[in-house]
Amino acid sequence: MKISHECGPCFLRQAGEALDLATDNSELKIEIFNEIFNFLAGNFSTNTNSNKTGSTIHKIIKERTGCKDPYKKEKVLGNKIALKYLPQVKTIIEEEDSLENYVKIAIIGNILDFGAFTLNTDIDELINNALQKQLKINHVESLEQSAKKHDKLLYLVDNTGEIVFDKLLLEKLKSYGLDITIAVKSEPILNDACMEDALAVGLDKYGDIVEIGAGTVGYVDSEISDDFRKIFNDHKFIISKGMGNYEGLTEIDTSDKELYFLLCSKCHAISKDMGVDLQDMVLLKNH
Missing domain, CATH: 3.40.50.10880 (Uncharacterised protein PF01937, DUF89, domain 3)
Structure with a gap:
């Protein structure tokens, strides 16, 4: 499936959940969210693959927090x-x-x-x-x-x-x-x-x-x-x-x-x- 406009809030909700599990550092969470915002700004379109986009967001979270398995x-x-x-x-x-x-x-x-x-x-x-x-x-x-x-x-x-x-x-x-x-x-x-x-x-x-x-x-x-x-x-x-x-x-x-x-x-x-x-x-x- 390609991205729907409804995927946007879901990406962010899921990112917030993963960040809360991965780190307690509030400043780092804000930095990572900014990185995710920038990524979505350049990769959120009707031709985008929803799974690959979600996977990239979680990869950013794991790499930036150093937590390889938040869940x-x-x-x-x-x-x-x-x-x-x-x-x-x-x-x-x-x-x-x-x-x-x-x-x-x-x-x-x-x-x-x-x-x-x-x-x-x-x-x-x-x-x-x-x-x-x-x-x-x-x-x-x-x-x-x-x-x-x-x-x-x-x-x-x-x-x-x-x-x-x-x-x-x-x-x-x-x-x-x-x-x-x-x-x-x-x-x-x-x-x-x-x-x-x-x-x-x-x-x-x-x-x-x-x-x-x-x-x-x-x-x-x-x-x-x-x-x-x-x-x-x-x-x-x-x-x-x-x-x-x-x-x-x-x-x-x-x-x-x-x-x-x-x-x-x-x-x-x-x-x-x-x-x-x-x-x-x-x-x-x-x-």
Whole structure:
């Protein structure tokens, strides 16, 4: 996707969050914000790639503060809390063992902010309510056909915390006899899952974990490694989690692949692009 005018406030909100996590130095924060303002002033146009712009902003923050992983504590906490609730989620989903419910659980993981939970959070109610909600775009029948037709799958994960819920969908997909490759970021960016985060929750039980060769917001085709490009090109069946990967993958030609986007739309620009409302859950096959 290209930049929308609505991306501007989002870039700045996210930059402020990352800066607060990276440093307590108020004067440095102002200096960095000025650098970000100048960067956006020269790179904010209708032809600009939103993922690459966001990635550059976070690169500025990490380099100027010296903090290579501002979200490190949040990522660890997110995985820890999600793992705590995993047995409960399994019990819920076993009552209706359909592929669609496993897809919903994976998308619910994309919705929930595990790091924000307290002991009083009723996650059981949150999950049950979401399971009752219909997918706004529902290509689950096509997904099942793809799972039966292909012998291998590339699964692009998104954030920590939600990767714990991805395990359930991966286990379900593995039952179709698929050889699964799981792609993570090579360097920290936001709360996206890297190799150590994936290994910490046992994602390697469900497939081979590979790095994309970059630490970018979502998927940025110009930044991935040659090794990952070979893997990507070699797969005809791909599942992509989250908005960032949707933004990046819709920028390239994937007409030779059966590519499925699993996400909850949490911004107006993506909602408009997909033709859905905010907070709608989507399982969309590329066309």
